[in-house]
Amino acid sequence: MATTYPHGTHKSADDPHVLLDDEYGQYEPIPPYPPRTERELEFYTPGDGEMYLNMGPQHPSTHGVLRVVLKLNGERVVDIDPVLGYLHRGVEKLCENADYHQTISQLDPLEYISSLFCEWGPVIAYEKLLDVQVPRRAEYIRVLSGELNRIASHALFMGWFALDLGGLAPILYSFIERDEIVEMLAALTGQRMLFNYFRIGGVNGDLNHDFLSRLGDWMSRAGKQIETNLALLNENEIFVRRARGLGTIDREAALRLCMTGPNIRASGVPFDVRRAHPYSIYPEIDFEIPTRSEGDSLARYLLRMDEVKQSLRIIDQCLEQMPDGPIMAKLPRLLRPRPGRAWAAIEGPRGMYGAYVISDGTDQPFRLKIHDPSFIHLQAVGALLPGHLLADTMAIMASLDPVMGGVDK
């Protein structure tokens, strides 16, 4: 039964004449709790001329529900205290109570922009436990759909990054590309976002005419279209001068923070799981690993756009070399892997996405640990933000491209 207030008797936190005597409507003081650790004590002790500013969990550009308490001196950020867990859905625990097939659908919404990669890592780990040989056609379809998903993810990154720097137009263009890609993936997998497509030992459905015709259509003009979209930002002097030198992270610091993916490649470390620890059919495919040495926001942006071009190359090769054959390995319906542990890592659009599975011989995983790159990269925010202006905080955060679904799990 809902509590209702008769007309005129309700209390409003906005009305200065209303004295709030109940707990409801009172703003949480900062800190919201007595400091529990030395770090909290240090952060919540303001220095001379310092103030706190709360940002989130509802903020138009925190890319989800992230709350950051900023300690400011004037307009300079002195220190930050991120508060996580606003999107903690307990995925890992739910996976312990689902059988191996069911976990795939639970894992989809972790990095909801690149769902196929969230399935890919755990599926490879399960296949290692089960000693399954995946048919080659299934591997090609995985790589093909995965690279499409990578392009969609980077397209969204481009739009958001520009949006956080104050440019409104690019997101309109990037969503055109993204919508075309997810529509063709929907023709393949049946869903626009949470595909639930990879299976243990293969994929769910074969390539169909609808998907291939959409893909052919798009590929015939993708290169030109992407160049047009990139010209919006790359040739925009305001954007380039704003993003250059913003949030610079050098090679040693990036390694120390365990960054992976485009973020570390923009700092000069040519680490890519597709080459360093090859999986699937990537050893047979010819593509480059773009690397940059500046380590700033502009480099991270440009590097992702270079990756899009490499992804187009990979898709071309997949379509040329696509073999015939089955798309699923022969497996029993109920899977009981041998007791043991398996680790598998793949290169997602945000970096190394890993899955660590412990099997106890039953049809449900005993433990499934997800290593998510967004969580790792969010650590870097604490190292990057101090010294920057308040207006740059969102731009730096956006250049790292975290997804809160993966951070909070």
Added chain:
Amino acid sequence: MTNELTRSTSAGARTTALTVPGSTAVSEPVVVRNELWAPADPLAYDGGQPTEITHLAQLEHDMSLRRDDARWSGVLEVIPTKADYVIDLLRANSLWPLLSGLACCAIEMMSFATSKNDVDRWGAFPFRASPRQADVLIVAGTLTTKMSGPLLRLWEQMPEPKWCVAMGDCTCSGGRYKRSYSTVEGIDRIMPVDVYVPGCPPRPEGLIYAMMKLQQLVKDRRGHWPERAIGPTVPQDV
């Protein structure tokens, strides 16, 4: 109550403006004189004389008053209405959503707002970043127990009249995270919901359809808003 209404109207009480019993709204019509155009037929509308009928409801109940002696080029001499009727029409065609996404559905909500599914065509556009300027709260994504407090505060900060759309299975019923220890099984446990959009996530077209349904709802209730609870509608123990 309905008997009273029908009896009074069937008796032919022509000048009595119909009011909803118990309504505190002003029942006097706002009469907008026509000084802009003349009807094509000079004899239409009683030859241009001011009409006695100032309320559309009278036309509804008295068959003898129903006559159509002019083309639509003429329309009516007066627009008999209440201010709420007009304002609600404007509200329905300019629903400003709050720019607030929680999880996966937020991406589809962006797709619903950008180029391909341009929702601006149906008047549900400028996404406002501040709840003080928003009409509709589209709850897009899984609501966790930790996020429910901030979300409720957003809802409370929105000025009346306001509407809530539950987008996605998670917000309708809990969806695929129904069995989780940290999620709220449907946002209607903590706030009123006007339109539910199932799907995980729903297509942008689904959300467009929901906004059209919401517009229909606003128009249907035009001028007859039920007394809605102002203030927290949270169960005590949540």
